[in-house]
Amino acid sequence: SFDPSLSRKNSEAIKTTKILLVIYRNYSHYTSHDFYSQFGLEDVICTDDIPGTDEDTDSAVLFGTLRGNVVGLRYYTGVVNNNEMVALQREPNNLYDKNAVKVNNVSGNQVGHIKKELAAPLAYIMDNKLAIVEGVVPYGAKNAFTMPVQMSFWGKEENKQAVLDKLKVHGFKLAPLSKSSEFGFGSSWVSGRAGPSYSAPGHAAVQMTTEQLKSEFDKLFEDLKEDDKTHEMEEAEAVGTPLLPHQKQALAWMVSRENSKELPLFWEEKNNFYYNTLTNFAEKERPENALGGILADDMGLGKTLATIALILTNFHDGKPLPVENIKRDQLYKVRGVFFVFVFSKAEKPKYTVSSDSEESEEWLPQQTRSNVTFVFSGTASVQSVKKNYSEERPRTTLIICPLSVLSNWIDQFEQHIRPDVHLNIYIYYGPDRSKDPAFLSKQDVVLTTYNILASDYGSRGLLHRLKWLRVVLDEGHTIRNPNAQQTKAALNLEAQRRWILTGTPIQNSLKDLWSLLSFLKLKPFTDREWWHRTIQRPVMLGEQGGLRRLQSLIKNITLRRTKTSKIKGKPVLELPERKVFIQHVTLTEEERKIYRSVKNEGKAAISRYFNEGTVLAHYADVLGVLLRLRQLCCHPHLCTNTSSSSCDSTPEELREKLVNKMKLVLSSGSDEECAICLDSLNLPVITHCAHVFCKPCICEVIQSEQPNAKCPLCRNELRVEHLVEYPLEESESSIEKGDREWISSSKINALMHALIDLRKQNPAVKCLIVSQFTTFLSLIETPLKESGFVFTRLNGSMTQKKRVQAIQSFQDSHTGSPTIMLLSLKAGGVGLNLTAASRVFLMDPAWNPAAEDQCFDRCHRLGQKQDVVITKFIVKNSVEENMLKIQNKKRELAAGAFASKKLTASEVKQTKINEIKTLIDL
DNA sequence: ACCGCCGGGTGCC
DNA sequence: ACCGCCGGGTGCC
Known part of the structure; x- marks a missing residue:
């Protein structure tokens, strides 16, 4: 070879x-994080330096527990069960007591308040973020006026004393951490299963080491194969490309997820109530299963094709998009509803809706105003259904992808749909995109990008006003950062079915998973507290139960195959070989001369930064030096001398210099990501300290850190008015082209x-x-x-x-x-x-x-x-x-x-x- | 009696 | 709340 x-x-x-x-x-788990790890910026970026990120809950320890009382039950509708988890929430604007602390049940309904004497120290502790306080109602859930609540205090070790002191002043004392402090779950009424146990750290029955945990964690997505996901399904006629076996599996799995009538994981039905076994929450209403999931196949296995097949095969009510056309003369008008009956074998027409269409009975009566077209076969089974959907029954699949793959989606749709099938696809992109909600909701598929999605969220635009049949996030790991605008935008979409397509399901943190689960509307994980209490923290503490829950959760909602996965003993994909050669090139003496001089100059500057200990602060400059060297390796003309920095210049000069630096960083190929959202730059701006972020991201940081906002990368002072924006599209041409003679x-x-x-x-x-x-x-x-x-x-x-x-x-x-x-x-x-x-x-x-x-x-x-x-x-x-x-x-x-x-x-x-x-x- | 005691009214924050 | 607390009624044995 x-x-x-x-x-x-x-x-x-x-x-x-x-x-x-x-x-x-x-190396697919190699990610864009790497740039940051390379320069050690991860710790700066990912932890508590940025307001609004997870409050460093990973390093929290249990300070102790305390029994308190919930009062005022009779004024609120929220109910709980014995052993149910409750959320404690500050209510600083309460008219009667600024220390008020609300008590809410798992679904967010208020149960009562913490008694005011206890609320006083709690308010202090919570407001100053000295501890996270969590509650469980151990018994007395049916009480009329008050009920007990067992509280746990979690926080950083260094805050423990302050918490103890504050409680002491008000006459409270935390119970010591003993085995008996495991509360609540022993007598759970959730029968049958062994209830979950949330033990204090250090007392887990079998605690895993960090290493064990890590390796288990890595295996999470690898152990998903086979078992129940080997079932194959034939794609609808409308799909023009025959699916490969593994794609038929994906289709079968996706269709079954969308049509699932099962209770979601961790829920049980009992006595006409639905119980969540993790939180002990119960409700009368049947919790909806997340109709969707994560398709985490390696790239190249055909996630796009599987999704297209899903759209066509599970087009409506579990039926495919019809291929045949409907004849006009078969249209009958019945009570304002248009039905088309196609009777192939039946002797008599039936003017009732086929019993095969389970849901027709329930929705038809309210839907008589909409125009509905049904096509039935004579055997009373629905062959194909097509109708004008009302707002309550959306028909449109919204696909969100990075701009770079937009055209790929269009191609794939063209390639994989039979030419005689009509599917309305609209590209919601560009300044001229439609502003008409009725038009959009008449489409079968709307394609758009994350940037459009984010800006639509900001302006509460069309995408966020419509109800979608299905939302698909392509490269869905782009919503892994819960604080990023596009994540919030995605979480706020209204849709019946939700899919995440990604080749890189978990980067290296459990935290990444939460946004995804939240997007899938997996109860009760849409609220970060429940995710954290029932899964994230138990897993972090090395509890077996936590990991088990996480595993079954991932298994339940994820399908992942790698290029090396096998199906019936054969590799899923048989790709031709791929060989990488490295060919060394030696510079000419002339090129070497230039290279050497630039290198010596840069080396001197960087050594100076090292001596001063300011490497990170001169981050853009270091990158700049490296960039120039890399350019010189390619061609001497690439290196346009963007001069090294000198201090104190006029605002205009400074501005220009910053713009140049930004261009440098943006073209360096290493840093096209925003350090805050970890995603590609959206409206890049540069700070006076020469760090580049998305404008919305950095503005949010500045906003929330008022009045002394600091740069997330170097902690220098930040001001909105100091941000310099990237000049609009003057690029390319200006970089000298014709003005120098071409040399090789x-x-x-x-x-x-x-x-x-x-x-x-x-x-x-x-x-x-x-x-x-x-x-x-x-x-x-x-x-x-x-x-x-x-x-x-x-x-x-x-x-x-x-x-x-x-x-x-x-x-x-x-x-x-x-x-x-x-x-x-x-x-x-x-x-x-x-x-x-x-x-x-x-x-x-x-x-x-x-x-x-x-x-x-x-x-x-x-x-x-x-x-x-x-x-x-x-x-x-x-x-x-x-x-x-x-x-x-x-x-x-x-x-x-x-x-x-x-x-x-x-x-x-x-x-x-x-x-x-x-x-x-x- | 500027007390004690009684029993009704009442009740989150 | 089959509590506590409040404030009015009441008052030898």
């Missing part, structure tokens, strides 16, 4: 010194040599040429034209239409179609399909090996028929080689047993410092 063309010649340009064969492994570079020579060689062997083979620098791609265009290559190009900045055109022409197999695509590394999202290419030339290494892998997967995926050969050009003795070292270290770490062992803040810092040192040879 060694490609001789790469080393055959010993030309002047390519001084190939060594070729390495890297065997492909799956060692890397371009190496590339051209390989391309020409390849063309000699097989003129039809298609290649991707990938770089993080779009200017570099532009420079490469010149020799491509000179050598007569037909090529196309895909940039992040291209309009949707142009992207589609570029992709289509490249995927075209006719002679004369482009054989080369110039691709910016981050241009295509995960869904981008470039299977026409079987060769990839990666012109410059990325910080994050996962970003590279993702890029390779755009051609090494379902539909690829040939082996994929990837060539990475790496300049000898340069920052690129050092980047490889770090990439390899990361891969080892990710693959090793201690995978993502939590590092302490100082360990992370040290790692970061070492990495910067490695990168610049310090």
